[in-house]
Amino acid sequence: KQEVTQIPAALSVPEGENLVLNCSFTDSAIYNLQWFRQDPGKGLTSLLLIQSSQREQTSGRLNASLDKSSGRSTLYIAASQPGDSATYLCAVLSSNTGKLIFGQGTTLQVKP
Amino acid sequence: DTAVSQTPKYLVTQMGNDKSIKCEQNLGHDTMYWYKQDSKKFLKIMFSYNNKELIINETVPNRFSPKSPDKAHLNLHINSLELGDSAVYFCASSHGLAGGRGTDTQYFGPGTRLTVL
Numbered sequence A: 001k002q003e004v005t006q007i008p009a010a011l012s013v014p015e016g017e018n019l020v021l022n023c024s025f026t027d028s029a030i031y032n033l034q035w036f037r038q039d040p041g042k043g044l045t046s047l048l049l050i051q052s053s054q055r056e057q058t059s060g061r062l063n064a065s066l067d068k069s070s071g072r073s074t075l076y077i078a079a080s081q082p083g084d085s086a087t088y089l090c091a092v093l094s095s096n097t098g099k100l101i102f103g104q105g106t107t108l109q110v111k112p
Numbered sequence B: 001d002t003a004v005s006q007t008p009k010y011l012v013t014q015m016g017n018d019k020s021i022k023c024e025q026n027l028g029h030d031t032m033y034w035y036k037q038d039s040k041k042f043l044k045i046m047f048s049y050n051n052k053e054l055i056i057n058e059t060v061p062n063r064f065s066p067k068s069p070d071k072a073h074l075n076l077h078i079n080s081l082e083l084g085d086s087a088v089y090f091c092a093s094s095h096g097l098a099g100g101r102g103t104d105t106q107y108f109g110p111g112t113r114l115t116v117l
Helices: none
Strands: A004-007 A010-014 A019-025 A030-038 A044-051 A056-059 A062-067 A072-077 A086-094 A100-102 A106-111 B004-007 B010-013 B019-025 B031-037 B043-050 B053-057 B064-070 B073-078 B087-094 B112-116
Touching: A004 A086, A010 A019, A019 A030, A019 A086, A019 A106, A030 A062, A030 A072, A044 A056, A044 A062, A044 A072, A072 A086, A100 B043, B004 B087, B010 B019, B019 B031, B019 B087, B019 B112, B031 B073, B043 B064, B043 B073, B073 B087
Parallel strands: A010 A106, B010 B112
Antiparallel strands: A004 A019, A019 A072, A030 A044, A030 A086, A056 A062, A062 A072, A086 A100, A086 A106, B004 B019, B019 B073, B031 B043, B031 B087, B043 B053, B064 B073, B087 B112
8 A cells, every 4th residue: 555654743943944854665566756735724736746656856946856766755945934834745646556646745834 | 726726715604504516626636535634733635526526525525515616616605613623725727647747746625714603
């Protein structure tokens, strides 16, 4: 059964820092891995999607990596800003079940 | 020009009532989903429909019944509401089915916060 774990559960950093959010999954049978952002009271916004055959994706200050064999992904945020404060969710699309399995998220606070 | 919309945004109701949450997407997608996010913020799939056909049906009480009148709509009806049904329910859509188009991003609605008293 696929399980997705995110560490840390919460993170507070001063503005300008570079930071790394971690995601691990137990079953490498995936189509892709996605990173989402969730703001309080809002829906999810897809940030980056990495296909199972890819190693990383970049969008602006965000870079996500995928190591399928070890079941790990990282989301790197460069030069963090207060506007980056949100919950970041990692999810894998299982190729066994076709289901998107989510981690519990990392709540990030970037202090001005 | 909202892509995935849900109504209502907030729903407060008494135990035992029946309620519905509506979802519409204007992206032309074939597949729609319902997710439940509990108090611990854990998001779990409930149902998915592809071209109005039920594809995924998780172990969800049969008090929950999805209805897809057409490809652009997937409504969730809940009978005999219980305290444990309190959560945020998210609708989502994607272009195709996993496996057929495994590259597809899922687009999420803003959520409906259901509170059962």
